[in-house]
Amino acid sequence: MGGVTLFLARGAESSAPRLTDIAAQAGVSEATASRVLNGKPGVAPATRRRVVAALDVLGYDRPVRLNQRSAGLVGLVIPELTNPIFPAFAQVIEQVLAGHGYTPVLCTQMPGGSTEDELVEQLEDRGVTGIVFLSGLHADTTADPARYHKLASRRVPFVLVNGYNEHIKACFVSSDDRSAVRMAVRHLADLGHERVGLAVGPTRFVPSRRKTEEFAPAVRSLCGTPPDEAEQSVERTLFTVEGGHAAGAALLDRGCTGIVCGSDLMALGVIRAVRERGLEVPRDVSVIGFDDSPLIAFTDPPLTTVRQPVQAMATAAVGALLEEIGGSPVQRAEFVFQPELVVRGSTARRQG
Secondary structure, X not given: OOOEOOOOOOOOOOOOOOHHHHHHHHOOOHHHHHHHXXXXXXXXXXXXXXXXXXXXXXXXXXXXXHOOOOOEEEEEEEOOOOOOXXXXXXXXXXXXXXXXXXXXXXXEOOOOOXXXXXXXXXXXXXXXXXXXXXXXXXXXXXXXXXXHHHHHXXXXXXXXXXXXXXXXXXXXXXXXXXXXXXXXXXXXXXXXXXXXXXXXXXXXXXXXXXHHHHHHHHHHXXXXXXXXXXXXXXXXXXXXXXXXXXXXXXXXXXXXXXXXXXXXXXXXXXXXXXXXXXXXXXXXXXXXXXXXXOOHHHOOOOOEEEEOOHHHHHHHHHHHHHHHHOOOOOOOOEXXXXXXXXXXXXXXXXXX
């Protein structure tokens, strides 16, 4: 299916189900998973559906007694899998869909692979019941929103996560990027940092634009930074380790002792740039990431970051999609979720 990755395949090559994997995927205890697999009573219908769907997601054959028709296929279109925040969202969305009896179809945009439009066409060919878009073209202010108008005209329900476009009549679910930047800058200001920089992605993307728009007012009011200096303390680059490395080097040249990043991967790149200069984090430079990706608490040093409320956002996105699939009117608006500052070892009081 081109660039579509399906975590659904079952067949002769499937191995015997591992109870621990199934229980973890379904979000239940091993005892509950065992009761479902053995056809025992005493399990709520929604829980039973989650366990059965977990078999599908993990690629295991269902026991004959459990075979039942899926409520339908739901596509999940994400930009990539290399940034750990996207698999984190995908896992929760898949679990919530499975809990309602739907079978998720995961589509990723690999370099040189299918475009978002091609993936949507393939999903429609498979007769999907609805689609969740995560950080897709709806988040790119230079992209034509007409593709979503056409999708709506074909009566395919969809919901859009992390990226808002006023020209698209749909349900949006977003993290509050402006609040994220302000709380990060406030944390650094409270630690005595006066020269604070921002490493962020291209401003054509809505989350980057919102972070950038909030940064200058935040450092002016919280750090006392002059307006012209505030504008010059922003480096726009790629949402990657390499992008963070380049941005970090430029911000260090400008004397920044605190750096706020648009992603956790960028923060790791900034830390690399700091160490290349013989400096240490957080003794010499404090660094804050964004996302709170899985395993980020185990970096060296553990990364202070702004956590996206993945569970709440994913659950809300699926809930809105299922409401529309069920024929209930869904508000065409953006639902904004508050992030949370998670303080770890990469930030400290400014020395000297």
